[in-house]
Amino acid sequence: MANKIVVYSPGRANLIGEHTDYNDGYILPFAIKKYVKIEIESSERFKIFSKQVKKGIEFEAPLKTNSWADYVIGMIVKLREHGYKVEPFNMILDSELPMGAGLSSSAALEVGVGYAISQLMGYEIEREELAKIAHECEVDFVGVRCGIMDQYAVALSKEDHALFIDTMTREYKYVPLYLDSAKLYLINSGIKHELGNSEYNRRRHECELALESMKKSSFRDVTMDDVDRLSDPVLRKRALHVITENERVLKTLSALESDNLLLVGRYLYESHESLRDNYEVSCEEIDFLIEELRKYPDVLGARIVGAGFGGSVIVLARDNFEEIFKKVAEMYTMKYGITPSLMNVETSSGVFRVDSI
Incomplete structure (x- = not known):
């Protein structure tokens, strides 16, 4: 197993298609160069520390806390439900995404945590599946009935492109975003x-x-x-x-x-x-x-x-x-x-x- 792993998970903006992602609609989001930074390494117990809230939490069993930590704890729970191994880790979170600015800091955290865990544990998760698991975390564990846009954008985006997604079929394509002047x-x-x-x-x-x-x-x-x-x-x-x-x-x-x-x-x-x-x-x-x-x-x-x-x-x-x-x-x-x-x-x-x- 790797020693320490560093993952960057982007925020997202949405060009157009607002409040359509949970209504079988079309959306046109893209990831932005503002990131949640996640450092992860193996540990005896689960330890999570956030530099933003200047707080940490330690636990053995992943239980809901009704706090910022639920985005991480929910990913542990959901990954295990999908049959993925999650052993204790020490995680440090740092973010340049402003909370509450509508740039999807929560999805950046969920997708980033899932990706970091998979890298530490030594397995690959298809990016679409990672987005779906992160979406389950937000809806089922955190309790916000959001659509799939944020998690898809954070997991699947490509530089210089927007992501056109049909949320009914979950089909997507990359759209060049070259805006000239x-x-x-x-x-x-x-x-x-x-x-x-x-x-x-x-x-x-x-x-x-x-x-x-x-x-x-x-x-x-x-x-x-x-x-x-x-x-x-x-x-x-x-x-x-x-x-x-x-x-x-x-x-x-x-x-x-x-x-x-x-x-x-x-x-x-x-x-x-x-x-x-x-x-x-x-x-x-x-x-x-x-x-x-x-x-x-x-x-x-x-x-x-x-x-x-x-x-x-x-x-x-x-x-x-x-x-x-x-x-x-x-x-x-x-x-x-x-x-x-x-x-x-x-x-x-x-x-x-x-x-x-």
Whole structure:
């Protein structure tokens, strides 16, 4: 067995296709060069230490703690359920992914932990299977009923590409993400409203109720006529977001293939409007940022990214965006007393191991 192993697991951004991954929809995420670093070595007992929360935990049996450690403990449980050997280890976690920014730090942790354990124990797990096990950890063990997007993006991404995934069939393909004169940026709003998880699960439930009311088993069978016939206005809005967002993903795919970045930007704005008005997962602070960004012609498009209720905004803009950001950030800080931060987005490959120095 190896002595000490170091694994880097990337965060993810999502170009478009928000809240469609648990609704049999289409998504277009990619991994980013911001990582959770995981160091692992064999030990007599399980020991996990997080440099972010400055806390550690030791145990012999992997039991739920209702804390950050559950992302690691859940992976031990799920790997064993799938027949993989997991012997005690000492693990140190370090992350440059901001918590609550909508960049999927939890999936980066789950996939990274699973990959690190497999490397330490000396076996290979197919990346798709690793993503599925990590997804089970999040849903069954941690208790967030998320779709597959985050875990797939962290496990399977390829540099300079987005990952087009059909979440109904789990089929995926790589889409070149060469943006010529434009770049992608992420603005961390510095806001994370606490209702995130409970509202997220509520949205899932509302989508299920909408399908039930339309007598459909999947949103892929739903037409605009079906949506129009929904009598409940809330369910109608939720269903409207899902089917129009799926259309936007397919249109964005075509626009990328023909290098039409103006169209890509328009679809980002349209996606945000639907997330704000139909899915109702935005918030005042994020809406303010996007309305300000819209005033600048060099900003081609922007939308809230992630589960919602705060987090980050993904922006497609021309090269001089840093200057625009300074102006918008100043207004935002004056209004809300919060300093947003800007991240220049670089695409990454999926989870990988480096040789310890």
